[in-house]
Amino acid sequence: MILYTGLTRNVIQYAPTQSYRIILWAVLQEFLGGYFIMALISCPECGHSISDKALSCPSCGYPINISTTIPAQSTSKRTPKKRRKLPNGSGSIKHLSGKRSKPWAAYPPVKEFTLTGSPILNIAIGYFKTYDQAYQALMLYNSTSSGVKQSSISLSDLYATMLSNHNGAVSPQYLNITFAELYDQFFESKYEKSKKKLSNASRNSTKAAFNNCKKLHDRKFADLRKADLQDIVDTCPLKHSSLELIVSLFKGMYAYALQNDIVEKDYSQFVTINIPDDDESGVPFSQEALDILWKHSNIENVGMILLMIYTGFRITAFKTIKYNTTEQYFQGGVKTAAGKNRIVPLHPAIQGFAKTFSDTYCSGNKTFSSHTFRAEFYTTLDSLGLLTSTAGTKHTPHDCRHTFSWICDKYKIDDLSKHLLMGHSLGNDIEKSVYGHRTLEELRTEIEKIKVPNFK
Numbered sequence: 375m376i377l378y379t380g381l382t383r384n385v386i387q388y389a390p391t392q393s394y395r396i397i398l399w400a401v402l403q404e405f406l407g408g409y410f411i412m413a414l415i416s417c418p419e420c421g422h423s424i425s426d427k428a429l430s431c432p433s434c435g436y437p438i439n440i441s442t443t444i445p446a447q448s449t450s451k452r453t454p455k456k457r458r459k460l461p462n463g464s465g466s467i468k469h470l471s472g473k474r475s476k477p478w479a480a481y482p483p484v485k486e487f488t489l490t491g492s493p494i495l496n497i498a499i500g501y502f503k504t505y506d507q508a509y510q511a512l513m514l515y516n517s518t519s520s521g522v523k524q525s526s527i528s529l530s531d532l533y534a535t536m537l538s539n540h541n542g543a544v545s546p547q548y549l550n551i552t553f554a555e556l557y558d559q560f561f562e563s564k565y566e567k568s569k570k571k572l573s574n575a576s577r578n579s580t581k582a583a584f585n586n587c588k589k590l591h592d593r594k595f596a597d598l599r600k601a602d603l604q605d606i607v608d609t610c611p612l613k614h615s616s617l618e619l620i621v622s623l624f625k626g627m628y629a630y631a632l633q634n635d636i637v638e639k640d641y642s643q644f645v646t647i648n649i650p651d652d653d654e655s656g657v658p659f660s661q662e663a664l665d666i667l668w669k670h671s672n673i674e675n676v677g678m679i680l681l682m683i684y685t686g687f688r689i690t691a692f693k694t695i696k697y698n699t700t701e702q703y704f705q706g707g708v709k710t711a712a713g714k715n716r717i718v719p720l721h722p723a724i725q726g727f728a729k730t731f732s733d734t735y736c737s738g739n740k741t742f743s744s745h746t747f748r749a750e751f752y753t754t755l756d757s758l759g760l761l762t763s764t765a766g767t768k769h770t771p772h773d774c775r776h777t778f779s780w781i782c783d784k785y786k787i788d789d790l791s792k793h794l795l796m797g798h799s800l801g802n803d804i805e806k807s808v809y810g811h812r813t814l815e816e817l818r819t820e821i822e823k824i825k826v827p828n829f830k
Contacts, residue, residue: 677727686778
């Protein structure tokens with residue numbers, strides 16, 4: 375039996391001197407009962423004696439020809455090699471869900487049980503790309519935790535150093551990192567180190583969501599569960615849009631934690647918002663406000679606001695909306711059966727905004743975030759002095775949809791076409807159900823009744 379792996383090579387290489395390497399190898403060989411079988415060769419670079427199975431010289435790092443240590447594979451079809459079974463009492467290996475660079479987790483033997491007799495799973499000793507790597511690490515872990523001692527060098531210390539370098543995930547700072555500490559890392563990664571430049575509005579929204587999670591700030595992130603996250607959302611007194619930002623923060627932090635092997639499971643995916651969406655109420659933009667928006671349509675985000683006003687689509691619909699460049703219409707929608715997958719012809723005045731949106735988001739270059747745009751929406755309106763409605767309330771993105779309804783009435787778009795354009799259900803109205811079909815050109819004729827201020 376040969377137990378000579380990349381992991382054990384790394385253990386030897388971490389010894390500070392050649393003497394230590396020899397001593398460490400002797401200890402491993404003695405403890406494992408001679409299972410390590412090797413032949414010694416001379417390194418072509420420095421002349422030190424090394425194993426014939428080494429991939430590189432532990433002394434100078436010179437690469438050894440892999441072809442001399444790995445037999446050529448036969449072209450004949452072979453039965454796939456079965457995974458090695460773990461010895462009883464040696465621990466366990468688990469394949470973690472989700473997209474991970476190192477999906478295999480190695481766990482030490484269970485030593486504690488619940489009152490009902492259920493085993494309490496220990497913290498993983500590491501995360502690995504393959505099952506074999508996890509197996510090898512677990513075997514080495516068991517060997518180093520069995521009482522092997524050296525007078526001049528700690529085998530367990532070498533193992534910990536090796537595993538930290540090989541695994542890149544297991545360390546005390548990750549095991550004990552708090553919600554606030556992880557947030558700082560996540561924020562720096564998203565806004566400071568990322569090549570993608572995000573707006574100040576996005577930054578401020580993320581900070582606001584974090585401030586609304588104060589009960590979690592000093593909690594260990596690895597100890598959090600779905601109930602802890604749900605409690606934050608359920609007890610927050612703010613509006614639906616603010617709760618959406620909190621949930622978005624949870625999802626972003628867990629995505630970061632999974633990518634860096636800080637947690638094993640994403641609990642944010644189970645968090646729900648259990649209050650009605652308060653965006654359904656609102657006040658349309660006045661004609662004066664529309665004039666100002668068209669006057670400043672060259673400003674970033676104003677075009678997007680006008681696109682929402684003159685199509686009637688909800689902000690969340692733009693995540694998956696489809697743009698037909700030939701026929702010049704949007705297709706999509708959310709929430710109701712009548713609203714989903716509906717077609718809305720684009721008024722000639724907003725076709726340029728539609729192209730900009732398509733080039734930015736529909737081409738795959740960037741993902742549209744309703745949370746991010748919601749924050750930018752308020753910032754943009756505030757800069758134009760349009761944040762407050764005629765009713766004295768704060769304009770919301772859903773006010774764009776109310777404005778479209780008002781515009782349809784103002785320019786006498788027929789009632790049936792209005793229902794179809796906005797995705798309203800026709801209900802039990804038999805006449806409308808029978809004669810509810812409208813061609814694309816008929817809808818376009820109705821849309822083009824709308825007069826756009828200052829449009830040339």
